[in-house]
Amino acid sequence: MSEEQKRLLQQQLWNIANTLRGKMNADEFRDYILGFIFYKYLSEKVETYANKALEPDNKVFAELDETKPEDKAYIDAIREEAVEDIGYFLKPSELFHVIAQKGNKKTDNYILVDLIGILKNIEQSTMGHDSADDFINLFEDIDLTSSKLGRSNTDKNALIARVLAHLDAIDFDLSNTETDVLGDAYEYLIGEFASGAGKKAGEFYTPQPVSTLLAKLVTCHRKKLRNVYDPTCGSGSLLLRVKREAESVGRIYGQELNRTTYNLARMNMILHDVHYSDFDIRQEDTLERPQHRDLRFDAIVANPPFSAQWSANPLFMNDERFSVYGKLAPASKADLAFVEHMIYQLSEEGTMAVVMPHGVLFRGSSEAHIRRHIIEKMNYLDAVIGLPSNIFYGTSIPTCILVLKKCRKHPDNILFIDASQHFEKVKTQNFLRSEDIERIVNAYAERKNIDKFAHVATLKEIEENDYNLNIPRYVDTFEKEEEIDIAAVAKELAALETDMAKTDATIAGFCKELGIDVPFAIEGDK
Structure with missing residues (x-):
């Protein structure tokens, strides 16, 4: 599929999504359209799987009659194999195309009850199997009884039938294993929803250029990863970007607090053809109840909520993640608490890259104490990268990336990069261009002084600045005025x-x- 065809597919899907726009807010119609796309994907994947299994018998899965004993035997056999291999199952009568066609008929076209049952059956098909945790309550945000879909059941049915009919006409090209066409389109949609979601966008999406930069930083010196982890994974896009940048990733781990976003992350993994046994996404509060604390990760990437509140419960002084620092991050600013959590989970040879607000670089009190401990006692901070302002949805504040390693190749210095003036402005938003990302990654890899862009600061310099990491103290970007x-x-x-x-x-x-x-x-x- 050409780039033009990809763009056309993305636009088609966005146009279909807008069919629901007038009925509900962006958050709600996002959940419906992404859920339906996911249902179509699951349907086409199971149909492709079943048809391949039926080839020796010259059978076609969609043509099997569930009421005939002979066909039922085929269906039961495929069900058993499918749940083990791809994690779930759909009967021929439950296929997306069948339901879309029924909804498009002039009579006997009521599909809401069928659809509710099918989405529930997909989840139930996994019960008792290893894939159960990845599918349970996956479609809970698709409420087909909601009055926002229409006043009457007839109105609701007509709207959903119209959306399914539009989706049914699109070829997802799942047979093309060379390119992740549908995955790219899904990412595009998530990005489009994020751009219109205001402050809520940060809950589920990191802009793709920032995701790419983080992924390149953690794979810069290591392309084969045993695992990757994001403690605030949102829709999972950042984890998937690492998978794309690396040569191989053994297993993907993530944790997300918001229930709806957690569902979106699991869908995103499956839709990008990550096998259910190769990812483990959990729904919980990472700081309060970490779900993977016994594991250590080769790569950690994160874009935690900026200056979020957390309990800062004194009992955490007995938690190995925080006790070593002697003080807790303030209750009103959990930024460094997330950093401490990630350091604890990082393997000895691993790399972590995390987006932070600039305040973590210079704020005083307990944050200054923690910052000094990370640098002076642990010596884990490898680089500080300043980003342009206004590159995240819902906030215009300038941000930075902290890169940390436990076994640093350059333990006597810290690299500072000021990329705050390198971006493209599109309307009201700033964007990192591919050349901006490349310049940052190259500077990180080469680790040398670059006039007005990068500075390799000795630990003595850091100490002389009282462990204040404010980037202008190290990278002089002053432009001398012409005499x-x-x-x-x-x-x-x-x-x-x-x-x-x-x-x-x-x-x-x-x-x-x-x-x-x-x-x-x-x-x-x-």
Whole structure:
């Protein structure tokens, strides 16, 4: 599929999504359209799987009759294999195309009850199997009884049938294993929803350029990863970006607090063809109840909520994640608590890259104490990268990326990069371009001084600055103003005075001819 065809698919899906826009807010119609796309994907995947299994018998899955004993035997056999191999199962009568066609009929076209049952059956098909945790309550945000879909059941049915019919007409090209066409389209939709979601966007989506930058940083010196982890994974896009940048990733781990976003992350994994046994996404509060605390990760990436509140319960001073620092991050600013949590989960040879607000670089009190401990006692901070302002949805504040390693190749210095002035402005949003990302990653890899962009600061410099990491202390971006030639300026002013005097005399002559008063005093007049 060409790039133009990809863009066309993305636009088609966005147009279909807008079918629901007038009925509900962005958060709600996002959940419906992404859920239906996911249902279509699951349907086409199971149909492809079943047809391959039926090839030796010259059977087609969609044509099997569930009421006939012979066909039922085929269906039961495929069910058993499918749940083990791809994690779930759909009967021929439950396929997306079948339901979409029924909804498009002029009579006997009521599909809401069928659809509710099918979505529930997908989840139930996994019960008792290893994939159960990845599918349980996966469609709970698709409420087909909601009055926002229409006043009457007939209105609701007509709207949903129209959406399914539009989706049914699109070829997801799942047979093309060379490119992740549908995955790219799904990411596009999530990004489009995020751009219109305001402050809520940060809950589920990191802009793709930032995701790409984080992924490149943690894979810069290591392309084969045993695992990758995001403690605030949102829709999972950042984890998937690491998978794309790496040569191989053994297993993907994530944790997300918001229930709806957690469902979206699981859908995103499956839709990107990550096998259910290769990811483990959990729904819980990461700081209060970490779900993977016994594991250590080769790569950790995160974009935690900026300056979020947390309990800062004194009991956490007995938690190994925080006790070593001697003080807790303030209850009103959990930023460094997330950093501490990630350091604890990082493997000895691992790399973590986390987006933070600039305040973590210089704020005092307990944050200053923690910052100093990470640098002076642990010596884990590898780089500080300043990003442009206004590159995240819902906030315009400038941000930075902290890169940390436990076994640093350059333990006597910390690299500072100021990329705050390198971006493209599109309407009201700033974006990192591919060349901006490349410049940052190259500077990180080469680790040398670059005028007005990067500085390798010794630990002595950091100490002399009292462990204040504010980037302008280390990267001088001051642009010297061009020297002014005072004599030349004076000469120009004198010439202007002469020209003005001539002009005034000309105007005065015109006024005399017209018999009117001169509107200004002429030099030498009394």
